[in-house]
Amino acid sequence: MESLLLRAALLAGAVVVCVLVAAVLRRRAGRVRAVTDGGVLSPADVDQPLGTAATLVQFSTRTCTPCRTVRRLLDEQAAASPGVAHVEIDAERRLDLARRFHVLRTPTVLVLDAGGRVTARFSGVPTPDQVRDAVLTGARGR
Amino acid sequence: MATTGSRVPGTTGATGTAPRGIDPRGPRFAAGITAVVLAVAVLTGSAWVLAFQVLVFAVAAALGPARSPYGWLYRTLVRPRLGPPAELEDPAPPRFAQAVGFVVAGAGLVAELAGVDGGVEVGGTLAFIAAFLNAAFGLCLGCELYLLLARLRGPRTAH
Secondary structure, X not given: OOOHHHHHHHHHHHHHHHHHHHHHHHHHOOXXXXXXXXXXXXXXXXXXXXXXXXEEEEEEOOOOOHHHHHHHHHHHHHHHOOOEEEEEXXXXXXXXXXXXXXXXXXXXXXXXXXXXXXXEEEEOOOOHHHHHHHHHHHHHOO | OOOOOOEOOXXXXXXXXXXXXXXXXXXHHXXXXXXXXXXXXXXXXXXXXXXXXXXXXXXXXXXXXXXXXHHHHHHHHHHHHOOOOOOOEOOHHHHHHHHHHHHHXXXXXXXXXXXXXXXXXXXXXXXXXXXXXXXXXXXXXXXXXXXXXXXXHOOOOOO
């Protein structure tokens, strides 16, 4: 590649890509999407009892820094809400679950109702308000 | 029933409750230097500059971000001027990111040395995107792609 102009254009293009990627991920972070027909997760799937009102199932990986932030948020929410459980799954060790629920990135959180049905999901770091909304969606069992 | 901190066997545990931790501003600073070095490599098309960064990636991936060259720079030049970090971070994610950088930039370097025109530019630009995303926005591209790679690579059956 000879031209400096061409190289500079390549680099400028890379910066534009970065800004777009960051903007998309920021916008999508923590946005709770309601799910219909999202499948059912049983206590046997996660080797522990589900919440009597709702369960937040968090998929994490070792290499994921925001997963720790989400863990803290969800732990706090579960501690403050009777009947709400927080379950964390190492997605890398449970690829079966990651595939079954189409988890592509971490952190991804599935919101289960009392019966273990997936009622909503979100990826990335949510705000505390978004976590509260997600729990309500699960507890409503819609 | 708040089963807080529930660490199921076969689930988490490795994801970062380790007592050892690093100042999260270190990897961010390192990503900034990395982005500058890679930008220079792309603009000049210099295989030497890219080779230097590939070497830095290799050291950081092998020894961990705290003992990497840019981590050392951070500790000796920057950290003394800042307050202590608000919280510590698991070194595993940034270490993985360095390994990804090594593979991507290394592939570009190998291609260039094998006679592929633009190897430095393409490999350098791809690695630059990852470093710039981290430095400017705190995003870890390697971490985002980690699960996707694990799914492609991993066994099809349960456990």
